[in-house]
Amino acid sequence: MTKRQIDQKKATPPRKGLNWYWRLFATGFAFCSFGLGGVLMAITIFPAMMIILQNREKRRKYAQLVICRGFRIFVWLLDVTGVAEARTENIEQLRAARGALIIANHPTLLDVVMILAQMDRCQCVVKHELFRNPFMAGVVRAAGFIRNDDNPENLISQASAHLGSGACIMIFPEGTRTPSRRKLGQLQRGVANIAIETHADLIPVVVHCNHDTLKKGVPWYRIPPSKIRYRLVVDAPLSFGDIADPTLTRAKLARSVTRIIKDYFLDKLTYDFAGNRT
Amino acid sequence: MHSREDVYQQLHDYLVELFEVPAENITPDARLFEDLDLDSIDAVDLIVKFQEITGKKIPAMEFRSVRTVDDVVEKIHVLVSS
Numbered sequence: 001m002t003k004r005q006i007d008q009k010k011a012t013p014p015r016k017g018l019n020w021y022w023r024l025f026a027t028g029f030a031f032c033s034f035g036l037g038g039v040l041m042a043i044t045i046f047p048a049m050m051i052i053l054q055n056r057e058k059r060r061k062y063a064q065l066v067i068c069r070g071f072r073i074f075v076w077l078l079d080v081t082g083v084a085e086a087r088t089e090n091i092e093q094l095r096a097a098r099g100a101l102i103i104a105n106h107p108t109l110l111d112v113v114m115i116l117a118q119m120d121r122c123q124c125v126v127k128h129e130l131f132r133n134p135f136m137a138g139v140v141r142a143a144g145f146i147r148n149d150d151n152p153e154n155l156i157s158q159a160s161a162h163l164g165s166g167a168c169i170m171i172f173p174e175g176t177r178t179p180s181r182r183k184l185g186q187l188q189r190g191v192a193n194i195a196i197e198t199h200a201d202l203i204p205v206v207v208h209c210n211h212d213t214l215k216k217g218v219p220w221y222r223i224p225p226s227k228i229r230y231r232l233v234v235d236a237p238l239s240f241g242d243i244a245d246p247t248l249t250r251a252k253l254a255r256s257v258t259r260i261i262k263d264y265f266l267d268k269l270t271y272d273f274a275g276n277r278t
Numbered sequence: 279m280h281s282r283e284d285v286y287q288q289l290h291d292y293l294v295e296l297f298e299v300p301a302e303n304i305t306p307d308a309r310l311f312e313d314l315d316l317d318s319i320d321a322v323d324l325i326v327k328f329q330e331i332t333g334k335k336i337p338a339m340e341f342r343s344v345r346t347v348d349d350v351v352e353k354i355h356v357l358v359s360s
Binding site: 151152153188189190193249250251252254255 | 296319
């Protein structure tokens with residue numbers, strides 16, 4: 001190819017073939033089904049559970065199972081329609097975990113869906129807006145998910161009750177999605193503070209995605225040029241005893257644990273989706 | 279710890295020693311959360327520290343409206359001089 005031909009190739013945007021239009025349609029369809037699914041559950045299964053299961057803990061546990069299975073169906077739908085797929089490594093570790101904090105980087109909108117689809121039960125710290133979102137409010141309330149805007153004492157005491165009962169808590173240390181074209185956003189210290197209070201171990205899930213897509217503020221119809229591929233890598237737990245220096249005061253310990261988490265993810269994310277060094 | 283300057287100095291020392299804030303970032307109008315990277319749990323720790331040193335109960339509600347270093351100094355100063 002001559003230089004001129006290369007320049008021309010760069011100048012023309014990629015041609016939008018049939019596959020692109022199909023994925024656009026399928027993406028819209030999938031997101032609609034997601035919202036509808038949330039509403040349907042909120043008006044059928046969850047109210048039924050309110051009547052059948054009197055025990056709140058039991059009810060939440062089953063609600064979480066319903067959510068995880070619902071996500072699994074949704075992920076299957078994404079896969080068969082060619083929108084997105086997920087590959088996993090060491091996912092058994094996640095299923096076997098009890099009373100641990102599951103922490104993940106947050107490149108896209110669907111990370112939590114991809115991760116929970118692999119599990120049977122999980123507690124989550126979710127952004128407070130979801131409690132007012134008409135499609136999701138019923139779901140997050142039924143599952144008893146933890147609000148991220150609650151006052152910190154409340155959040156930590158709720159988290160420690162859940163961990164104590166053997167539940168795992170999924171939380172994104174960044175607190176929101178990773179900004180576009182960045183490996184990792186700035187970490188909040190919430191995870192560290194929960195761990196300090198509860199001495200829970202941290203199970204890291206490194207989320208790799210082949211496209212820079214589904215970012216905050218980017219409309220759903222701006223779809224990537226090919227199927228979205230996720231790779232979820234579960235690693236050995238970071239034991240709290242190993243990463244925490246007991247001589248530090250609370251504030252310094254929170255900072256040091258947060259730095260360890262940050263370095264851990266940055267280290268793992270030096271390799272991209274395809275396993276190439278970046 | 280009576281003058282405003284004393285309170286400021288004490289707060290400055292706490293920020294550096296307890297919360298690893300670089301001294302050069304601390305100015306009267308530096309915002310605690312955005313500029314100095316404190317979070318709400320740190321704020322509670324800070325209130326407890328000032329309670330210990332002043333011997334006065336500091337209602338957490340008082341600190342709801344606090345945004346900057348100077349706001350903290352003002353609140354504490356009013357409390358100790360009352």
